[in-house]
Amino acid sequence: MIDKEFRLLVINPGSTSTKIGVFDNERAVFEKSLRHDTNEINQFETIIDQYEFRKKTILEALDEEAINISKLDAVVGRGGLLRPIEGGTYSVNDQMLEDLRNGYSGEHASNLGGIIAFEIAEQLNIPSFIVDPVVVDELQDVARLSGVPQIERRSIFHALNQKAVARRVATQLNSKYEELNLIVTHMGGGITVGAHKKGKVIDVNNGLHGEGPFSPERAGTVPVGDLVSMCFSGEYYAEEIMKKLVGQAGYVGYLGTNDAVKVEKRISEGDEKAKLVFDAMAYQVAKEIGAASAVLAGEVDAIVLTGGLAYGKDFVSQITENIKWIADVIVHPGENELQALAEGGLRVLRNEEDAKIYPVSSVESIVL
Ligand SMILES: Nc1ncnc2c1ncn2[C@@H]1O[C@H](COP(=O)(O)OP(=O)(O)O)[C@@H](O)[C@H]1O
Numbered sequence: 272m273i274d275k276e277f278r279l280l281v282i283n284p285g286s287t288s289t290k291i292g293v294f295d296n297e298r299a300v301f302e303k304s305l306r307h308d309t310n311e312i313n314q315f316e317t318i319i320d321q322y323e324f325r326k327k328t329i330l331e332a333l334d335e336e337a338i339n340i341s342k343l344d345a346v347v348g349r350g351g352l353l354r355p356i357e358g359g360t361y362s363v364n365d366q367m368l369e370d371l372r373n374g375y376s377g378e379h380a381s382n383l384g385g386i387i388a389f390e391i392a393e394q395l396n397i398p399s400f401i402v403d404p405v406v407v408d409e410l411q412d413v414a415r416l417s418g419v420p421q422i423e424r425r426s427i428f429h430a431l432n433q434k435a436v437a438r439r440v441a442t443q444l445n446s447k448y449e450e451l452n453l454i455v456t457h458m459g460g461g462i463t464v465g466a467h468k469k470g471k472v473i474d475v476n477n478g479l480h481g482e483g484p485f486s487p488e489r490a491g492t493v494p495v496g497d498l499v500s501m502c503f504s505g506e507y508y509a510e511e512i513m514k515k516l517v518g519q520a521g522y523v524g525y526l527g528t529n530d531a532v533k534v535e536k537r538i539s540e541g542d543e544k545a546k547l548v549f550d551a552m553a554y555q556v557a558k559e560i561g562a563a564s565a566v567l568a569g570e571v572d573a574i575v576l577t578g579g580l581a582y583g584k585d586f587v588s589q590i591t592e593n594i595k596w597i598a599d600v601i602v603h604p605g606e607n608e609l610q611a612l613a614e615g616g617l618r619v620l621r622n623e624e625d626a627k628i629y630p631v632s633s634v635e636s637i638v639l
Pocket residue numbers: 285286287288458459460461487529530531532533578579580581582583584605606
């Protein structure tokens with residue numbers, strides 16, 4: 272018997288891009304990355320304000336390819352800053368839409384994934400889903416303590432791509448994800464370094480709210496006393512400080528662009544400041560990988576470098592120089608997110624698994 276063919280639209284809003292794909296079952300028939308530079312994004316006050324712009328960009332790109340959306344069976348979006356939940360495919364429901372619109376765990380472009388998926392699907396009377404959102408939480412208990420009782424560490428990271436690439440690497444190593452210890456480093460608009468122990472991400476830097484390496488547009492860990500002084504200097508509103516840390520930090524803060532390709536070009540033209548900032552980002556990524564190797568007590572089967580920045584050969588080799596003593600380094604440039612979104616949607620359409628209902632499996636925080 273021939274399997275029924277499903278057509279899915281998948282939508283992945285990232286901080287520097289919106290990536291879309293149309294899949295016939297597992298096969299991509301159309302994929303496009305629509306890049307948004309800093310000025311384009313900065314004209315919007317909040318993430319939700321980007322909704323019309325991102326949706327229009329997506330529909331225009333589909334139109335240009337003459338893709339008839341009335342033939343779709345489902346729309347799948349990247350899941351955003353919801354309540355902490357276990358991984359999997361979730362139906363978009365009212366509670367989820369409310370949490371995405373309000374940014375329950377913060378503001379990030381991925382909040383738009385579920386909302387746009389729902390809006391397109393609703394008009395076509397087809398289901399909408401999200402898969403492995405950025406709040407997938409598998410932290411071990413010791414990783415949750417920040418040192419300040421009122422502040423708990425949270426799992427906010429590139430769960431979708433880290434898990435998808437980790438599974439790909441496990442196959443490459445003739446093993447299973449659940450049998451390996453991996454350090455997976457996603458380097459995109461945000462940078463997250465996950466310690467994957469036998470299929471669970473037991474520790475990871477919060478890639479949104481100032482932990483770990485700085486990134487093309489975000490602050491990583493910053494000296495906390497100086498940050499407190501800045502907050503109470505009387506010069507800034509809270510929203511301005513947040514924007515300085517998320518969106519206007521890292522490459523954007525130092526160099527005015529979130530585009531690593533432009534930074535590399537400036538370096539090749541002799542820009543010494545660009546070189547220093549580039550070196551510092553590579554240095555901080557390597558340092559975070561070192562920390563993750565301690566989390567795994569040195570038992571690391573491989574280190575994986577992925578995301579858009581992993582296309583940068585000099586960036587990758589600079590990081591590799593500092594970490595290759597820990598384990599073999601495997602580079603998977605770009606990301607597997609569109610494919611992973613399509614596969615998550617397909618599992619439900621084929622009744623291989625039930626769509627989870629948000630937020631029943633919300634991960635409880637520990638109360639000390
Ligand atoms: N060929 C390349 N060489 C170096 N950096 C690249 C290359 N392609 C993309 N990048 C950089 O990767 C970053 C975006 O990564 P990506 O994973 O697409 O981010 P996001 O999904 O967060 O928008 C940008 O800084 C971009 O300039």
